[in-house]
Amino acid sequence: MAMLQTKLLSCVLFILVVLQYSCPATSQEVEDESEFNYSQQSERGPARWGEIHPEWRACSNGTMQSPIDISNERVHIVSHLGKLKRSYKPANATLRNRGHDMMLSWEGKEAGAIEIDGTEYALRQCHWHSPSEHTINGRRFDLEAHLVHQTADGKIAVVGLLYKIGRPDPFLASLEDDLAAITDTTQGERDVGVMDPKGIKFGSRKYYRYIGSLTVPPCTENVVWSFVTKVRTVTREQVRLLRVAVHDNYDTNARPVQSLNHRSIQLFKPDDEEKN
């Protein structure tokens, strides 16, 4: 009997010790862990995104996923798409640390819109991926910006911009203090005042067009992608600042390239474009 009591007591003590040491660590882990991540080995990594929630299924079984490799041999040059008609305007913006990226967002339709095929898509937010998610002829760049636009009925159009290491990007330079201020604050937000999206320079009227998806869950398809061909520059420090601010223990937030699956990629070159 005494032996049983001793056994029970040590059992209870063992459970108490386990609770004391494991519970705080466990809850910490849950707090730090975002719903998905970029580790190939993780259960929440890109290869498993489609299994995490039923609404995220397209991430696994979608056939028009992004990003893709934009390879010359798959590109058709066209002139009928027309220029990207932007009517961006300065508006109050909020910078948010989403845990997997930094996002700058504008309210409603205040920051203006882009017009594609006669449809107006309001600029909602921009965010950054490093290294780039899309590749050009297999080449990956240091940073990729996504300008996300949406119609009132939920259609999405994203403009993608590529950057390599070089001179500072002026738009990111204007955000450096704000980025630093919300480092370490997952889900932290900061009102950054009036930001003019025209400050995000495209640098060329040439762009690639294809139909793809969001590159993060829920990987929603039928996203109209316009990818500016000009590669701009950013400093190593600016790329580092975007990444450090996010504190997700991963040094990348780039989804691997997805299958093209017979989709066509068009390259729009205006007829009046000067040869360069």
Ligand SMILES: [Zn+2]
């Ligand atoms: Zn993105």
